[in-house]
Amino acid sequence: MSQEKRKPRTVDVLPSDGGWGWVIVAGCFMVTICTRAVTRCISIFFVEFQMHFGHDYSGTAWIHSLVDCTTMLCADKPLTLTLKIVTSGISHQHMFSSWQCCDSSPLGSFIGNRFSCRVAVILGGLLASTGLVLSSFATSLEFLYLSLGVLTGVGFALSYTPAISMVGAYFSERKALAFGIAMSGSGIGTFILAPVVQLLIDYYSWRGALLILGGFVSNLCVCGALLRPIVLKEDEDEACPLARDSECGFKAPTEKEALQTKMDSERCSSSSSSSSSCSVSSLSCFQSLQEYSFLLMPDFLVLAGSFLFLANGCSLPFVYLVPYALDVGVSHHQAAFLMSILGIVDIIGNITFGWLTDRRWLKRHRKLCYMFALGMEGLCCLFIPLLRTFALLVPFSVLYGYFDGAYVALIPVVTSDVVGTSQLSSALGVAYFLHAIPYLLSPPIGGWLVDTTGSYTATFFLSGFSLIASSLLLFTAAVVRRCHQRQPRHGGANGAQAAPTGDPCCKSEPADFYSPKNKDMMITNTPATTS
Template sequence: MAWEKKKKKAGVLPPDGGWGWMIVAGCFVVTVCSRAVTRCISIFFVEFQMHFARDYSGTAWIHSLVDCTTMLCAPLGSLIGNHLSCRVAVILGGFLASIGLVLSSFATSLEYLYLSLGVLTGLGFALCYTPAIAMVGVYFCERKALAYGIAMSGSGIGTFVLAPVVQLLIEHYSWRGALLILGGLVSNLCVCGALLRPIALREREAYPLPVNSECGCGASPQGAVGPELERPPQPGEQRCLQPLQEYQFLLMPNFLALAGSFLFLASGCSLPFVYLVPYALDVGVSHHHAAFLMSILGVIDIVGNVTFGWLTDRRCLKQYRSVCYMFAVGMEGLCCFLVPLLRTFALLVPFSVLYGYFDGAYVALIPVVTSDVVGTRYLSSALGVVYFLHAFPYLVSPPIGGWLVDTTGTYTATFLLSGFALLSSALLLATVTAVRHCQAIPRNRPGKDRTREKCEAQQPDFMTTNKDLLIRNPATL
């Protein structure tokens, strides 16, 4: 017993397998039940319009509220996961999301659905989404990108499978019965939460290292450790400082640059999903072919999740994950700039393939690059902030895109806005990375300066002047 307690206290390295694959499976189901179900809510819009005699703009707020609440309350999921456990957060979130869908099946007005389906279900998804994603980063280090690629592919696979199933459920059981059945499906989130077995990593690996370390889990491949605390805090002081320590990453310049990039990304990434089908219909593509474009986009999204995750786990690309992320987002922006030139179904198919692939690629890399910047210790809190930053752009960018269509009479300005936002996301991160790289060059100069810095670093007396150094060791020159 004493040996087991000592082992538990010491912690372990990320296993990169074993029960970690069950964590990936649980996170996969979480993305199916949260992101895929959210996308399928739009299938109910026609039924809601007919039953409640409301227009499309009124019913569209349901989807916006679910998406916005899920992202807006993501920090709450991180908070519960940090202070209780990820298992508790996901089980509680699954219960709330299921109750929200079940209560929605008894809706008597659209305002009722705003609260039950929009707010309550969205809150449940928020409590599940961030802790489940953070747990994958805790269990994986060497194969982190692949694990995230598989876990995040649940959104595309779930949409591909659930969309026709939901339509059949509505036809056979009405929209009320379909929502009731979806509530039962989403209750499986509680089972997924039970799979999230906590794991204690070694304390020294909890501190974040620089971004260029090969392994973003808090320990470098050479066995280097993060910075130690100068003075261990007292128990009372530790309790007071704990909430602040969880968000210390907000002062990291690398994370602030990443956060700015995510804001631009969220402003542009949803517009093609909303306006691709209307644009295709506007240029003369049939309804069947226009819907097929979205199917292509969804399937290739899955391919991008898994293959790009696998590629960026290779030794030659692992230290360039942020560059791969910038490349994927930038390619999406270029694809959007080309859309106004694509006016036939044959030309829009390559767009769906390319955009879908790079969309899946960057989605899989968001938690990976976040982990590489902040380390495993802060990953849950950082992901909560990251997804919180998506909330407002997700809420306002589709209406802005629609306003541009109404104002200009074409979809050109909308797709150009999407492309500009995505390219700005990639260029912001690339600029900051280039500046920090240039600042690091003088510190890595070979020859005399580097020898002197090495000598100074080895000197135990930090108050020693350069003059004293030369007197003690004139051979440094």
């Protein structure tokens, strides 16, 4: 009896799509406010830190860099929740929610698996709150590096992932709606917190503002207490996800392959303990190699290079928009309101652009839409040096926020088109890791440019050209691929179309397939029929 009482209360049911699940959604909504929105508002403290400690732009920028990088570096491998979302009836315009929630920190995974998601979120809340409170007593910039950059960043990483995963556990049919509400806390929280943080700085100084934020972030512990553990029954009738052939697109596993997999698992379970351990270890190594086989795909290598340019450019405006606005004479409250506009329009861009690219007439051009969003975001950054009043900076915040949300909505879709749904989880994990490196280095580099040149022009040019380079890299690869595919078709003396080379992938057209249960549209490549 004593052991049974120690066990956490669990519910062994299928997702109820309601009930306590909406409490989980509300808790996750608060978690995204306390983590992602607070992280964005750290840039409001930039000028305060710089003036108080007397450091240059480059040294001050390390604080924001460490918060973002600590959270990203803690992102190891996305949860398999992403794959379940894509294959369980959720349309592609809602995949942005799954991308944002799928980073799973190794420390958070260990605590969540060893204890529970509730413990992980509560522990993360304690660490993040402690980091903010300690930062209010900082005596040097190096102190802030550890307290606000590392300690608070680790706390955010611990809290964010388990809370999001609990939403997926409680919902099935309404999973898209649940994730949409939960993830909207990032933009709505930024919209509300940005002016509030500036008011706190005006009334209580930056130390008092950080102390109050520490108390506010401690609500993560309350949110964690709401995460009631749940044990889900396996739904055997759920449609199996389609595996991706690295050359010819998607393909469904045959009955022979499924039977062979089952026989292998039974053979491992019936063998002796020593041989079983050896077999399981070998199988685990083989699965790990197969899981990351997409790293050798040329298309993914191009996409990875694009992610590096993207992360290098997108982080700079969030760090330097408020300092730039203050430098050109905008008031503190108006500069904070620019961040509010960025936050709320980001959510609008997520939803509307995702919905538009899910329409049938744009579905085949999603990658082109992704390139367009990146290019427009880069152009916005190039025009910032000409915008020197609040009235001109407001349209920039609107446009940049919209296209920032637009490309975020398409990242999981574009990645899925390259590696397939079967490897999407691992591919997004690599994408998070690739984002971490520029997130750490680009803000200090931008600060160094400000210190060297005496203006923000070079910093925003670096941001704009990086985003445009990310778009042009993908566009160039697409043009080269199209030219390479057209070469075999013009062979022969009379200019007739060349005969097929035996590789069915050389002649393929996208076709739409649906899973048998959920009728979720999947894009696959099938050989074109010739008359």
